[in-house]
Amino acid sequence: MRILIQTLFIIGLVVTSIATFAQQSEMFGPYELHYSVVTTTFLEPEVAASYGITRGKKRAILNLAVREQHEDGSSEARTMLIEGRTWDLIQNQFLEFKEVREGPAIYYIAEFKFIDEEWRFFEVNFRPEGADQTYTFKLKHQLYLDQ
Numbered sequence: 001m002r003i004l005i006q007t008l009f010i011i012g013l014v015v016t017s018i019a020t021f022a023q024q025s026e027m028f029g030p031y032e033l034h035y036s037v038v039t040t041t042f043l044e045p046e047v048a049a050s051y052g053i054t055r056g057k058k059r060a061i062l063n064l065a066v067r068e069q070h071e072d073g074s075s076e077a078r079t080m081l082i083e084g085r086t087w088d089l090i091q092n093q094f095l096e097f098k099e100v101r102e103g104p105a106i107y108y109i110a111e112f113k114f115i116d117e118e119w120r121f122f123e124v125n126f127r128p129e130g131a132d133q134t135y136t137f138k139l140k141h142q143l144y145l146d147q
Contacts, residue, residue: 028135031128032075034065037120037141040111051100051109057145058113060120062086062095064137065107066128077106081134084124086112095124116145 025034040048040055048055064082067075084095095110114120122139 026137027069028137029131029133030069031078031131031135032067032069033126033135033137034067034107035137035139036063037061037139037143038063039143039146041146051098053109053111058115060112060114060143062110062112062122062124063107064097064109064124064126065105066126068128068130077104078128078130079106080108080126080128082108082124082126084110084122084126084137086120086122088115088118088120090115090118095122114143117142 024036025032037060040053040059040061066078066080068078069075082097086093086095093112097108097110100107100109119140119142124137125134127134
């Protein structure tokens, strides 16, 4: 029970961190894609283990969630078909996304390795449930080792 509470708390932090960190989101038609990149050492060991995430100083996750914005001002979480890759000057890696559902929240996480202070580039193709097209999201993000 304690692990479940910790898990829900950490998931809440990750999901709300999407909005907290300078509103890290981008609009694609009526779909708002929220994103964050965090090192895996940010996660408690029990939480990481429950989601099959490998913690490490040179490991991070990309967290994505999409919401459809309705004309009445409401929004709704959507599942999506998703594929992507990440690279830096030395390595290229295809991302393997895991779908996570917590109540009404739906998000996708992918692990990757990084080099300290190196810029990571991301390119993700996604098609939200109900969309008639696939969108491409690109991101450049610098990561640092936790000291």
